[in-house]
Amino acid sequence: MGNFWLQEKHTDGYEVKWKIDGIIHSEKTKYQELAIVETREWGRALILDGALQTSEKDEFIYHEMIVHPAMCTHPKPEKVLIIGGGDGGTLREVVKHSRVNEIDMVEIDERVIENSKKYLPSLACAFDDQRVSLHVEDGVWFVKKFSGKYDVVIVDSSDPVGPAVQLFSRDFYQDVFAALKNDGLVVVQSESPFFYQETFKSVYKNISTVFPYTFTYLVPIPTYVSGPWSFTIGSKKHDPLKLTSDREHIPGLKYYNEGIHTSVFCLPSFIKEMLK
Amino acid sequence: MGNFWLQEKHTDGYEVKWKIDGIIHSEKTKYQELAIVETREWGRALILDGALQTSEKDEFIYHEMIVHPAMCTHPKPEKVLIIGGGDGGTLREVVKHSRVNEIDMVEIDERVIENSKKYLPSLACAFDDQRVSLHVEDGVWFVKKFSGKYDVVIVDSSDPVGPAVQLFSRDFYQDVFAALKNDGLVVVQSESPFFYQETFKSVYKNISTVFPYTFTYLVPIPTYVSGPWSFTIGSKKHDPLKLTSDREHIPGLKYYNEGIHTSVFCLPSFIKEMLK
Secondary structure (H helix, E strand, O other), rough: OOOEEEEEEEEEEEEEEEEEEEEEEEOOOOOOOEEEEEEEEEEEEEOOOOEEEEEEOOHHHHHHEEEEEEEHHHOOOOEEEEEOOOOOHHHHOOOOOOOOOOEEOOOOOOHHHHHHHOOOOOOHHHHHHHOOEOOOOHHHHHHEEEOOEEEEEEOOOOOOHHHHHHHHHHHHHHHHHHHEEEEEEEEEEOOOEEEEEEEHHOOOOOHHHHHHEEEEEEOOOOOOOOOEEEEEEEEEOOOOOOOOOOOOOOOOOOOHHHHHHHOOOOOOOOHHHHHH | OOOOOEEEEEOOOOEEEEEEEEEEEEEEEOOOEEEEEOOOOOOOEEEOOOOEEEEEOOOOHHHHHHHHHHHOOOOOOEEEEEOOOOOOHHHHHHHOOOOOEEEEOOOHHHHHHHHHHHHHOOOOOOOOOOOOOEEEOOOHHHHHOOOOEEEEEEEEEOOOOHHHHHHHHHHHHHHHHHHHHEEEEEEEEEEOOOOOHHHHHHHHHHHHHHOOEEEEEEOOOOOOOOOEEEEEEEEEOOOOOOOOOOOOOOOOOOOOOOOHHHOOOOHHHHHHOOOO
């Protein structure tokens, strides 16, 4: 389709262009502009409000790394809540944990789920798992309904603009804290420490004022901005660097392994300074 | 200066644009097109043949991480050879090691050094160190002159196009092997495992056919392509994961620390597969 590019303006001084070989589908949902495109570099990708969310070829990095460090930190993750993640990639990784017996998944935009099922089946392949209850509503309100229910909460949000902005607030983390059991933990994607430094720092600060233990880890994700991407864990009790020996081993992963689990929490000195 | 951008075409499907607020200097040297520009995002940057080489604001990552993992792996790095690195950032990090008593630095393009001294003084600040001998010539030929001389060789090359192409060959690594002492080691920048996968794999393969021990490590560098950047160590004896207790501690670094030293060698599963 000629010289067609997705151009992402990350800052006033940094733009990235991905060659688009085809528009598979596009629509305006109740919440956002949605497109499924064929990229030259990464296969099919989901675009929301002009920002690349996930691609077939590199999505394993983001999805394995938002799920397994937290899930493997908890010795017995039985009840899990996923907020966001309508493409299904996070859910696909969570169902690999056999100790899980109940998964609530809350996505505000049903059209993200429907289009992912139709056009990104390698991601949206676990919605039929018997343990999953799907809730099409706002995660910010959903989480308020529960007290002491979950072992692990995973906040797989888009950037803090549009529908996701509340998911980065201290009030929301307090509601998540209340919804977790006494030894529960939450993991959130917390943006780039270089390009979205204020968000990165405020997530850490907000979580650490609510949870007794806060851990940041870094993972470079090729379809996001350059440099490392960050995730942040808020934990009531468990420490990702002190794993119990009986935790579940998940076979067949492409990114996560035991060495990665420990090493991603080792932060460069300037990031440690940033979080002081 | 209006709407002026450095546009880097990394692949047919991936381009990056950095806003340029000013051209400080530009010239055609004997070897390449050289420019010093003021970027919106990263301060002053050195551009060679249209590719961003190093910037004031993120250069500490690349330079600390090409130098200290190798230098701290060797228990007594006294004689060091730097090939390339005309901007001076690698040299600045090497001179922080007090056990070093002789540094040969070989840069093919004198104009890179001269312009870095003039326009990037925070990088090119160690050329006057008493231990440094500067050689303006081709590193490929320089290294052939020596046998068993060096403890550590650092290959700080640009991409394998133009003057740097020989620095990625097996023949060159054999000459480096010969120039090293019996317990010497070499470190090279080995490109992106995503966007330049063939180079990444061939460097690993070439080094591992010459050296008994080969170690790859990953570091995300914001001014380079997205995802991780790679470095590869070829070692005759020393193992970066078995550090001697008396190694020198280098204070005041912004990226490198003991946790980083160990963790960067933990590779994601798909990278381990790629290197099999």
